[in-house]
């Protein structure tokens with residue numbers, strides 16, 4: 001019996017199933033999943049799994065394409081069609097398929113895929129004799145210096161910013177330390193000194209960020225890379241964000257606070273001119 005997939009509302013052989021390149025699960029890990037197994041041919045704890053699926057979907061504001069009883073029906077059909085003694089059902093629902101950009105369309109349809117494969121048995125010797133394990137640092141997910149596609153927090157917060165009529169959302173720790181934007185680095189200027197958070201594991205070391213630091217140094221602008229608090233950024237003379245798609249974007253308001261006189265400042269304009277081109281649309 002072949003392994004099968006459920007894709008575009010039909011069952012097909014697993015090897016014929018492909019995911020579109022613009023699926024947000026593929027692009028951003030913007031999706032949820034569950035694994036349900038059978039015991040004696042029947043799904044085990046399926047209600048609990050589907051309730052957790054619903055909870056994950058609710059937390060991510062992701063619309064499930066089916067009711068839980070419809071899911072049970074599709075899963076039962078798949079298990080029958082696959083015909084294994086014991087089945088491992090993998091369910092994945094992504095936010096949907098559309099050209100890559102962090103925020104998503106309000107009417108985007110979620111994309112459901114499932115696979116039905118034999119449930120592998122554990123080696124009974126391992127169960128009998130036990131196993132060894134190791135400890136590792138808890139880094140889930142504190143490696144923002146890696147340009148990973150695990151961008152779920154970024155896209156959630158970008159979406160929030162866009163829905164509030166803003167360009168970007170900037171991550172701030174509970175201690176009030178400012179890290180970076182969802183897809184940009186942040187700088188501020190106070191008394192003609194350029195400040196930006198250090199390129200440690202808390203931020204992505206932006207190529208534009210480094211370019212600005214190099215250019216600013218070459219033009220004699222004093223610069224300091226250190227932890228920056230929200231408090232000092234709110235009272236800065238100028239604030240801007242940077243990324244490869246935007247170069248430099250002046251920030252004139254953060255939450256309810258207007259920065260300085262609410263206009264792009266002179267130093268930001270000079271730094272903007274370090275870039276050879278002037279894109280006007282921020283795409284990500």
Ligand SMILES: Cc1ncc(COP(=O)(O)O)c(C=O)c1O
Pocket residue numbers: 154180181182183184185203204205206207208209242243244245284
């Ligand atoms: C989280 C994050 N920080 C910063 C940046 C800016 O990096 P760069 O200037 O290399 O585009 C990006 C760009 O995508 C980003 O995703």
